[in-house]
Amino acid sequence: MKLKNIKFLMLLITTSCNLNCSYCYLEITKTKIMPFELAEEVLSLVSSVNNFFHVQITGGEPLCYPDFFEKFFRLIRRKDVRVSVGIQTNGTLFEPAILKIFRRYNPQITISIDGPPEIQEDLRGKATATFRGLHKLKDYELGFRVNSVVTNVNINFLPKLLLLLGSFPNFLGMGLSLLVKKQKKGPEKLTLPDLEIFKEKVAEFLKNFEILNRMRNKEITFRELEVFKSLVKSRKKEFFCPSIKYKGMAVTPEGEIYPCTQTVYDSYFFSGTLEDPHFNGHLNLKKINKFHQLCFSCRFNSFCAGDCPSRTYYNRNKNLKFLCIMYDLFSKYVNIQTGRDLNENLLF
Numbered sequence: 001m002k003l004k005n006i007k008f009l010m011l012l013i014t015t016s017c018n019l020n021c022s023y024c025y026l027e028i029t030k031t032k033i034m035p036f037e038l039a040e041e042v043l044s045l046v047s048s049v050n051n052f053f054h055v056q057i058t059g060g061e062p063l064c065y066p067d068f069f070e071k072f073f074r075l076i077r078r079k080d081v082r083v084s085v086g087i088q089t090n091g092t093l094f095e096p097a098i099l100k101i102f103r104r105y106n107p108q109i110t111i112s113i114d115g116p117p118e119i120q121e122d123l124r125g126k127a128t129a130t131f132r133g134l135h136k137l138k139d140y141e142l143g144f145r146v147n148s149v150v151t152n153v154n155i156n157f158l159p160k161l162l163l164l165l166g167s168f169p170n171f172l173g174m175g176l177s178l179l180v181k182k183q184k185k186g187p188e189k190l191t192l193p194d195l196e197i198f199k200e201k202v203a204e205f206l207k208n209f210e211i212l213n214r215m216r217n218k219e220i221t222f223r224e225l226e227v228f229k230s231l232v233k234s235r236k237k238e239f240f241c242p243s244i245k246y247k248g249m250a251v252t253p254e255g256e257i258y259p260c261t262q263t264v265y266d267s268y269f270f271s272g273t274l275e276d277p278h279f280n281g282h283l284n285l286k287k288i289n290k291f292h293q294l295c296f297s298c299r300f301n302s303f304c305a306g307d308c309p310s311r312t313y314y315n316r317n318k319n320l321k322f323l324c325i326m327y328d329l330f331s332k333y334v335n336i337q338t339g340r341d342l343n344e345n346l347l348f
Contacts, residue, residue: 006248008249009046010056011039012034014034014253016059017060017090019092021112023190025183026261027265039068043079047082054083057069057085058087061089061090064093073101091130111144112124113165137168145174145221146174150192151190152191152193155198158176159201169217173222180262195322202326202329206333224326231305232303234303235303240305244282246282249282252265255273257279258281260310263310269281
């Protein structure tokens with residue numbers, strides 16, 4: 001593989017975090033920080049053979065390394081690199097200095113929130129600080145998206161969370177990510193939700209999504225719905241994960257390469273280092289069967305490329321039926337919105 005394929009670059013700038021989330025799959029005992037020279041090297045290597053790509057800054061909690069951001073944004077401007085930049089954060093560390101930097105450079109901000117304050121407190125901790133962070137973003141007129149990890153504990157509260165977030169004019173959209181059971185020793189209470197409850201609550205989520213968009217001047221997006229609509233429109237099997245096509249890679253503070261952040265520090269997915277990349281981990285990711293036995297008779301088979309491969313690997317295929325349920329709900333939702341039938345290939 002050559003770096004010219006990379007379109008989605010994930011930088012784990014630190015393993016440090018100020019929370020102790022129940023299902024964190026980054027099991028680290030020692031704090032590691034990416035030397036800025038390493039980040040500069042990665043950016044230079046990828047940008048030298050790419051016209052445009054996305055950089056996702058993550059951790060740990062990336063705002064535990066606040067000095068990184070001003071230097072990184074200045075580096076991008078100085079080298080005239082054509083990139084978009086996103087930041088995945090828990091939202092608890094928004095101080096005026098970092099907010100002014102974000103205001104100046106306008107990165108895409110995604111916050112990890114798994115429910116209303118009481119649920120957030122139970123699953124991640126420091127809920128008051130997280131929701132205070134949303135108000136700070138509002139004060140600085142910074143848009144944000146939210147990603148929620150879906151489990152049996154919070155599934156009933158996600159429609160309510162959407163309504164709560166919808167009260168923020170700077171809220172841009174939301175994504176739902178199923179729990180990844182990577183931890184060797186995780187809390188027993190956390191599992192994938194019951195399938196019927198999942199179906200009921202995603203349907204309720206869609207209703208609240210429609211209600212909010214009728215009320216707002218600027219519509220919010222539902223990430224998984226947008227992916228579905230894009231697939232239907234193209235009628236091509238576009239893989240869920242860019243790393244399957246060797247278009248994505250995650251780089252650790254030590255300079256190790258993995259297909260994505262979920263696979264970091266798993267030797268099965270180790271793809272070498274910046275000095276000696278071999279991308280064997282990407283090949284192993286590609287080998288994972290992302291389909292259920294019922295997929296081949298499914299009406300979405302012509303364009304559905306299956307679920308996230310690393311999630312499928314760590315969940316031992318138990319996640320696959322959830323995607324089927326979601327796509328079935330999406331097809332009904334879009335049919336109602338457009339008055340057309342997906343089965344007749346009339347959509348879009």
